[in-house]
Amino acid sequence: MTNYYKILGVTTTSSQAEIKKAYRLLAVQYHPDKNGGDKASEERFKAISEAYIVLGDTAKRNAYDYTKKQQKSNTRHNTSSQESTLVTFLLLFRKIKNSVLNANGYVNEQALFKVINDLLSDKNIESLILVEDVVAKNLMLDDILTSCMFISDSLKSILYPKLLKLANGDPRLVAKIELFNIKKSNLEDAKPVAIEEEKPSIASILLFIIIVFFILFMAFNKGV
Incomplete structure (x- = not known):
């Protein structure tokens, strides 16, 4: 298993800030643009980048x-x-x-x-x-x-x-x-089931009509 800590020159107890600082220094040192296309430096830069991708992120680390x-x-x-x-x-x-x-x-x-x-x-x-x-x-x-x-x-x-x-x-x-x-x-x-309203029975309707008529009849007689 690749030792990413060794590649960046840090230890397992190094802080995230220390890892970031080490990466920046090495990235500048081995960047292909500064090494005239040197293959060894290019490979070294790739290894440094790979190490930082892992160690630079807390979860991945x-x-x-x-x-x-x-x-x-x-x-x-x-x-x-x-x-x-x-x-x-x-x-x-x-x-x-x-x-x-x-x-x-x-x-x-x-x-x-x-x-x-x-x-x-x-x-x-x-x-x-x-x-x-x-x-x-x-x-x-x-x-x-x-x-x-x-x-x-x-x-x-x-x-x-x-x-x-x-x-x-x-x-x-x-x-x-x-x-x-x-x-x-x-x-x-799990759709809600519609609750059907209970329809009043014919007997209930007739009883209601009788009560209404009785109330009206009593009110009329009282007025007379």
């Missing part, structure tokens, strides 16, 4: 730290590639979510569904299941579900079994996905 810690403790799998995979997907889904939220409501539903559906292929899900970092998976799932708010229920139903497979039985992740699967149509079906 937290996810990176989680996966980096997991890599050291997990001895059963080839965690280096697996954790890198998790970080990659976490960044991808975070980018998708941010793009959707910043689209001012103009979202291509079919295109959004396709990119999420393609990323959640069986092969990718199987790779992600092997990673035991539930916290990072939780962050990724939040981003996916947020993006899915902008697609129809029919398309959500296609993603639902894939997300359940990704949860791999974790009760907290499954609970989130179950809420996601609640159909809007269920709410639409």
Whole structure:
């Protein structure tokens, strides 16, 4: 797993301000415009930019730290590639979510569904299941579900079994996905039932007429 802290020359305890300062200094030093097209400097600049994309954002940095810690403790799998995979997907889904939220409501539903559906292929899900970092998976799932708010229920139903497979039985992740699967149509079906007014019976009408006539009769006699 790439050591982004080492690339920027900072430590895991460095503040966001210190990371930003280190990035700016290195970016100026290795910027291609200042190195006459030197390939080594260009590659170095790319690595610096990639490191800052992750460490410069608090959420991405937290996810990176989680996966980096997991890599050291997990001895059963080839965690280096697996954790890198998790970080990659976490960044991808975070980018998708941010793009959707910043689209001012103009979202291509079919295109959004396709990119999420393609990323959640069986092969990718199987790779992600092997990673035991539930916290990072939780962050990724939040981003996916947020993006899915902008697609129809029919398309959500296609993603639902894939997300359940990704949860791999974790009760907290499954609970989130179950809420996601609640159909809007269920709410639409729950239409208020109109209460029919009870029509008065003929006997009630006749009784009312008799009472009115009786009152009028008594008033007339009293006046006489």
